[in-house]
Amino acid sequence: MEAVLTEAVALLDEAGESALTFRALAARLGGGVGSIYWYVSSKDELLDRAADHVLADVLRAAEMLTGSDDPIDDLRAIAMTLFDAIADRPWLGAYFMRNTGVQPHGMKLYELIGEQTLRLDLTRRERFHAVSAVIGYVVGIAADMGQQPPQEVRDGEVSREDYLSRFVAQWRAMDADQYPFVHHIVDDFEVHDDADQFSAGLDLLLAGLRLQAGA
């Protein structure tokens, strides 16, 4: 079982979600295709378990970062850890924290985030909503980033920079009267850093939460 998940994660890390195939996995494990079904009942479950396998480390890292005086700072640290994990492994995005019953570490992470809100002066419902918002935000930005770029970029025929700059050129070519905002931010877009972008949005969310908690 352990080996199945380790090899599955390796396959995902090396070549992305499309590379994880029962046949490819069986080949790496030196066995037959069918044997994987002894450990896992479907590909969906395999992906859930692979994701949760990786979340064990993420959870450990997140736990290390909590315990400061300020629960909102802790919330920030946890969210950043999650972001880093998905930035490292884009395939995680899709199977991240699905509370399916086979994701114990995902559940523990949910709990850890929630516990920070227990330290804030909020109603139960506000706490529930705050946690949903933080997780939703992380997943959303991650999904946006993890969007697999077109084939040519994946194959290395076109570099990420060229891809981005082609994008930027396309934006610049748009009608300035119809797209004032696009033109307004295109320079910032050109040099933007995903982590900064994530961090800035997270700050808005947490500022709203701090206001609500009166902290």
Place this chain on the structure above:
Amino acid sequence: MEAVLTEAVALLDEAGESALTFRALAARLGGGVGSIYWYVSSKDELLDRAADHVLADVLRAAEMLTGSDDPIDDLRAIAMTLFDAIADRPWLGAYFMRNTGVQPHGMKLYELIGEQTLRLDLTRRERFHAVSAVIGYVVGIAADMGQQPPQEVRDGEVSREDYLSRFVAQWRAMDADQYPFVHHIVDDFEVHDDADQFSAGLDLLLAGLRLQAGA
């Protein structure tokens, strides 16, 4: 072309993403499998175009709701419209506003959201980040919601209520010492409404933005 997209959307609406197959689509159109490739170069492009086809209506609805005195209120109205669209069509979540160059309406929606921030006292970079944050949040919550429930629920063998209550029972059965937060919010989770949840988190984000803009 129009017919291809209309039927593709119909297929997606009726039975979800897995039902959209080149063979199924060709059958509905009364033609051969290969002919679809005349209009679209891959399945990914088909899904992009189907999503954008639907975004035309979303854009129109969103445009109707803007123009109030308060740009943040307008931002809120647009985000709510997006949320409703994805709630109606869970398959949209995954192909929502991918700025791929074949999604003109997605681009226009991005512009529309951005234009609201032009009315706020922010730096260019803050505007760029604010728009990313709002879209990221919408996509994230939508992805969470659009997560297809297990087979038994989809087949109607188990109702959504039973599924949710089984979930709740599982949460209640967890160790109260190890999962204080989960126990804290399980009652709220049991009766929660997705739209409320979305709305509450959006308010946090927008409160943070309002603070930043000093508005």
Place this chain on the structure above:
DNA sequence: ACCTGAACACCGTTCAAGT
């Protein structure tokens, strides 16, 4: 209890051939 691998029922995509 755990594994094998052929077989089944699908996919997306290509392409020579048609109109």
Place this chain on the structure above:
DNA sequence: ACCTGAACACCGTTCAAGT
């Protein structure tokens, strides 16, 4: 210019058979 449908190279999943 637009369409056809057989063919190809894959998939996930099942299952009788093995150890």
